[in-house]
Amino acid sequence: MDVVLPHVLVQGLLWVSLATVAALLLTIAVVRTTRTLTAAMSARVLAPLADDLLAVSTGEDPTGEAAARLIDVPRRHRATVERAIVARLEFLRGTTARALTDILEAWGVRSRWAERCRSPWAQRRAVAVSDVGLLHDEALIDVVIPLLRDRSRTVRNSAVRAIGRLQSARGAAMVLDACATDSRSHLPLWVAMEGLAFPGAEAAVAEAIAHPCSRVRTAAAHAVTLWGWTSTATPIRHALTLEPEADTRVHQVRALGVVGSGTDIDLLMEMSSPQSPRGVRVAAIGALAEVCDDSETFSTQLTDNDAIVSRAAARAYGRHRSTPGVQPTVPAGASMAAIQELALSRLRAPAVRLPLTEGGR
Amino acid sequence: MAEPLRVLVAEDDPDIREVIAFKLGRAGFSVRAVADGASAHHELFHGDYAVAVLDVMMPGLSGLDVLATYRESVPQGSTKILLLTARARDVDVDAGFAAGADDYVIKPFVPGELVHRVNALAGRS
Amino acid sequence: MTDVLEILRTGVASLLHWLAWPLLVYFLVGNVIQLLLIGLATADSMDRPARQRREGQVRLLASRSVPGISVIASMFNEEVGIVEVASSMLALNHPLHEVILVDDGSKDATFTVLAQAFDLVEIPNVSIEDISVREPPISTFVARDTAVRLTVLRKKNSGRADSLNVGVNAAREDLVLFVDADSLLDPRALLSVAQPFADDERTVAVGGVIRAVNGCAVMHGRVVSVRPARTWLPRIQGVEYLRAFNLGRAGWARMNSLLLISGAFGTFRRDVLLEVGGLDPSSIGEDFELVLRIHKRMRRLRRPYRVRFVTEPICWTEVPSTLRVLSRQRSRWHRGLWETLWQHKDMLFNPRYGRLGFLALPHYWLFELFAPLFEAGGLVLLVLGLLLGLVNTDLLIAFAVVSYLLSAVVTLFAVLGEELITHRNERARDVASTILASVVEQFGYRQITVWFRLRGWWASLRGTEQVWGVMSRTGFGGQLPSVPPNKALPPPPENAAGEGSR
Numbered sequence: 001m002d003v004v005l006p007h008v009l010v011q012g013l014l015w016v017s018l019a020t021v022a023a024l025l026l027t028i029a030v031v032r033t034t035r036t037l038t039a040a041m042s043a044r045v046l047a048p049l050a051d052d053l054l055a056v057s058t059g060e061d062p063t064g065e066a067a068a069r070l071i072d073v074p075r076r077h078r079a080t081v082e083r084a085i086v087a088r089l090e091f092l093r094g095t096t097a098r099a100l101t102d103i104l105e106a107w108g109v110r111s112r113w114a115e116r117c118r119s120p121w122a123q124r125r126a127v128a129v130s131d132v133g134l135l136h137d138e139a140l141i142d143v144v145i146p147l148l149r150d151r152s153r154t155v156r157n158s159a160v161r162a163i164g165r166l167q168s169a170r171g172a173a174m175v176l177d178a179c180a181t182d183s184r185s186h187l188p189l190w191v192a193m194e195g196l197a198f199p200g201a202e203a204a205v206a207e208a209i210a211h212p213c214s215r216v217r218t219a220a221a222h223a224v225t226l227w228g229w230t231s232t233a234t235p236i237r238h239a240l241t242l243e244p245e246a247d248t249r250v251h252q253v254r255a256l257g258v259v260g261s262g263t264d265i266d267l268l269m270e271m272s273s274p275q276s277p278r279g280v281r282v283a284a285i286g287a288l289a290e291v292c293d294d295s296e297t298f299s300t301q302l303t304d305n306d307a308i309v310s311r312a313a314a315r316a317y318g319r320h321r322s323t324p325g326v327q328p329t330v331p332a333g334a335s336m337a338a339i340q341e342l343a344l345s346r347l348r349a350p351a352v353r354l355p356l357t358e359g360g361r
Numbered sequence: 362m363a364e365p366l367r368v369l370v371a372e373d374d375p376d377i378r379e380v381i382a383f384k385l386g387r388a389g390f391s392v393r394a395v396a397d398g399a400s401a402h403h404e405l406f407h408g409d410y411a412v413a414v415l416d417v418m419m420p421g422l423s424g425l426d427v428l429a430t431y432r433e434s435v436p437q438g439s440t441k442i443l444l445l446t447a448r449a450r451d452v453d454v455d456a457g458f459a460a461g462a463d464d465y466v467i468k469p470f471v472p473g474e475l476v477h478r479v480n481a482l483a484g485r486s
Numbered sequence: 487m488t489d490v491l492e493i494l495r496t497g498v499a500s501l502l503h504w505l506a507w508p509l510l511v512y513f514l515v516g517n518v519i520q521l522l523l524i525g526l527a528t529a530d531s532m533d534r535p536a537r538q539r540r541e542g543q544v545r546l547l548a549s550r551s552v553p554g555i556s557v558i559a560s561m562f563n564e565e566v567g568i569v570e571v572a573s574s575m576l577a578l579n580h581p582l583h584e585v586i587l588v589d590d591g592s593k594d595a596t597f598t599v600l601a602q603a604f605d606l607v608e609i610p611n612v613s614i615e616d617i618s619v620r621e622p623p624i625s626t627f628v629a630r631d632t633a634v635r636l637t638v639l640r641k642k643n644s645g646r647a648d649s650l651n652v653g654v655n656a657a658r659e660d661l662v663l664f665v666d667a668d669s670l671l672d673p674r675a676l677l678s679v680a681q682p683f684a685d686d687e688r689t690v691a692v693g694g695v696i697r698a699v700n701g702c703a704v705m706h707g708r709v710v711s712v713r714p715a716r717t718w719l720p721r722i723q724g725v726e727y728l729r730a731f732n733l734g735r736a737g738w739a740r741m742n743s744l745l746l747i748s749g750a751f752g753t754f755r756r757d758v759l760l761e762v763g764g765l766d767p768s769s770i771g772e773d774f775e776l777v778l779r780i781h782k783r784m785r786r787l788r789r790p791y792r793v794r795f796v797t798e799p800i801c802w803t804e805v806p807s808t809l810r811v812l813s814r815q816r817s818r819w820h821r822g823l824w825e826t827l828w829q830h831k832d833m834l835f836n837p838r839y840g841r842l843g844f845l846a847l848p849h850y851w852l853f854e855l856f857a858p859l860f861e862a863g864g865l866v867l868l869v870l871g872l873l874l875g876l877v878n879t880d881l882l883i884a885f886a887v888v889s890y891l892l893s894a895v896v897t898l899f900a901v902l903g904e905e906l907i908t909h910r911n912e913r914a915r916d917v918a919s920t921i922l923a924s925v926v927e928q929f930g931y932r933q934i935t936v937w938f939r940l941r942g943w944w945a946s947l948r949g950t951e952q953v954w955g956v957m958s959r960t961g962f963g964g965q966l967p968s969v970p971p972n973k974a975l976p977p978p979p980e981n982a983a984g985e986g987s988r
Contacts, residue, residue, distance in 0.1 A: 094471035190551035423673035
């Protein structure tokens with residue numbers, strides 16, 4: 001009783017498998033060599049221009065000769081040099097960055113890149129919109145805004161980043177709209193923040209605080225927490241009193257901690273009462289620590305049943321009370337978690353305030 | 362003419378590395394540029410550098426790792442450390458300083474400003 | 487005598503008659519499924535090339551909206567290398583992370599070396615029992631310099647799962663990352679795992695790639711140069727991890743059906759962990775069991791959720807370099823797989839669990855749990871058939887092709903996938919050695935693991951008590967082990983750090 005297998009099938013399977021092995025080995029080799037070859041080819045194009053590129057990138061081109069030579073590069077090499085310039089624009093700013101963008105503008109990249117933003121390939125669109133942002137010209141905002149609703153997530157994220165670079169107030173408003181839950185684009189909150197990281201976004205954020213969609217309200221409140229625009233204090237306060245969503249309230253409370261003042265203590269105390277969900281309570285206690293100097297505010301919460309809440313209260317309490325080495329007095333009935341946190345405060349050195357200098361403005 | 366001061370640059374992105382090395386070279390420093398943390402660690406141990414510019418976000422041994430091990434193994438080391446970082450939040454800056462950094466520069470940066478910082482650390486006006 | 491032979495012959499012949507085709511189809515389908523998963527994972531990762539992903543991490547950092555992470559590890563007799571591991575965990579690139587080490591009743595100098603290295607100071611001990619534990623912490627220590635966010639909890643020995651639960655209770659951040667006390671992490675690891683949570687609010691758990699550190703150059707707790715291991719056994723395991731554990735899982739994650747997140751490197755939302763009650767200390771495959779329970783709960787509550795997988799190589803661990811340790815590991819894994827699958831058999835073909843019940847779980851039952859049985863059976867049958875002259879060339883070739891050659895194809899596919907996703911540019915020499923190892927794997931290694939797995943399964947069916955092993959550490963950089971190998975196996979439940987179910 002031999003098992004009969006169609007000979008043809010077996011032979012076919014064998015040869016197909018062997019061929020696949022060979023094909024895969026070949027592909028692996030090809031992928032590796034292509035990578036090396038393309039790198040070598042672009043290195044060859046860039047080699048004679050390396051010095052000029054460096055000179056312009058580092059501001060060592062006072063006469064502008066290096067820039068002029070780069071502008072005169074033959075058309076067939078422009079694509080490679082364009083990529084090299086864009087790569088440098090990612091990490092440079094100031095006069096040297098502007099010198100590099102001048103070269104790109106001299107080549108008339110604007111229209112080409114705007115065209116690429118409409119390419120059928122998502123990767124192309126993403127790269128194009130990111131490049132457009134690097135030109136730092138607000139006038140380009142209309143090229144970027146449609147891509148906020150792109151079907152590819154990578155493209156959407158790049159568009160937001162471009163809006164942050166272009167520093168367009170209108171763009172900021174659109175970014176906030178794109179945070180809505182029903183919108184197909186549905187931006188992650190941290191990505192949205194990139195599109196709001198400039199002073200001009202303040203007005204759009206202030207308006208979005210009262211947006212009908214809770215996720216947009218959350219995004220707006222989060223932005224306030226990061227950039228502390230004081231003009232947003234009143235809208236935040238107002239929104240907090242009406243906010244139905246607990247998650248959003250957490251962000252609004254945090255925002256109030258950053259932009260609020262002593263007049264908000266009552267509201268924050270209400271938010272920290274046991275009726276609120278834990279997240280809101282903890283955020284409220286943190287906010288109270290920011291707006292209020294009196295550590296007695298937290299003494300009741302030190303005895304709270306919820307360990308996490310009492311720990312947050314202890315942190316706030318310890319912050320205000322402790323000088324290094326001196327033991328903050330522990331109120332009677334404080335929870336074990338609070339006591340542990342107070343012990344930690346004892347160990348903490350006072351916060352070192354560092355000058356807020358950056359890489360040159 | 363005094364011997365040029367030595368500066369170490371550790372950066373895995375070749376474009377950034379090139380820009381920084383070139384600019385510092387033009388500013389009169391003798392620059393040694395390496396592409397990863399392990400090489401930077403080795404150089405710091407065996408070289409005599411006035412300033413080291415370390416990128417925080419390198420794979421393998423990061424700038425913070427190099428900084429920490431340098432401070433640990435050479436507590437009397439005179440090399441000043443400048444961190445190149447993408448962070449912009451005070452808290453993160455504190456972490457770098459707590460680990461023993463002397464200054465930091467945030468990306469995107471202005472090349473001239475970077476040189477200014479390195480000069481200041483090297484004790485030149 | 488000839489009668490016996492005749493009976494045997496007839497028996498084997500009829501077995502072959504009935505089982506030949508099913509077995510062939512089984513191996514064919516199994517390998518094709520692996521190919522599909524790898525293809526899916528590669529296509530998904532190519533959508534965002536490595537460079538863009540790295541930039542995304544930098545942007546996440548700069549956005550100042552990164553979720554905080556509590557890195558939790560359970561330690562048992564880890565005096566060799568724990569300080570280096572702890573330092574490297576503290577130096578991970580993240581603005582808001584803390585490290586919690588739980589000393590599961592170590593009998594050696596684990597705590598002493600930590601106390602000395604980090605200047606530990608005792609603070610009042612409090613047991614927040616968000617998750618109920620068997621052995622709550624006895625004492626709590628922190629680093630005197632509070633900028634170093636290290637917490638060490640000491641407790642009586644009760645096993646890894648219970649210790650991790652203690653860690654979760656003490657965690658202050660929104661996300662929790664479980665690691666083994668001997669794992670090495672890339673400095674960007676925390677950003678990598680935080681990204682899926684930041685990108686999608688529905689994400690509840692994230693798995694990650696684990697690679698073999700044997701052979702790599704390690705400096706100060708970081709892998710500075712990736713090399714395949716010098717001996718064959720770990721080298722083959724490296725290939726195995728690449729094929730089976732990494733891209734395969736990414737493929738399942740793409741279909742939102744990832745069932746297994748390795749305990750050696752898994753990130754979870756703390757609130758979800760609290761909801762499901764943490765890890766189960768009585769389970770042997772506790773990591774697998776946790777993820778299944780999370781799936782169950784999310785689906786039962788009809789809550790939108792995602793379990794994701796990051797494909798960057800950011801976690802490194804020492805794989806067994808001796809057959810003895812390998813056998814213990816594989817037996818335990820298979821036993822854990824069996825017991826967990828059986829425990830949750832109600833999920834199988836249950837419409838409430840959608841793709842899990844109809845795709846992922848059946849796959850695990852058929853192609854993971856029963857795999858060693860079919861492989862062993864098929865091999866025995868084939869050998870017997872050959873000896874008795876019942877097997878013709880065609881059948882032999884067919885078997886060889888579908889089970890061995892196709893497996894090599896799958897491995898090559900995985901190697902290609904890694905090349906396309908390009909995280910680190912490996913030397914051509916190393917890629918070649920990986921390919922060679924994948925061939926060697928088929929002749930000997932594979933059969934041995936089948937034996938180990940069957941043993942573990944049999945032990946479970948017989949109700950044998952699970953004894954946990956202690957993996958003799960060779961440490962990093964080839965230091966001598968301080969734990970003497972071959973000592974008597976300690977009574978359960980010792981902490982088997984380093985042997986999480988992969």
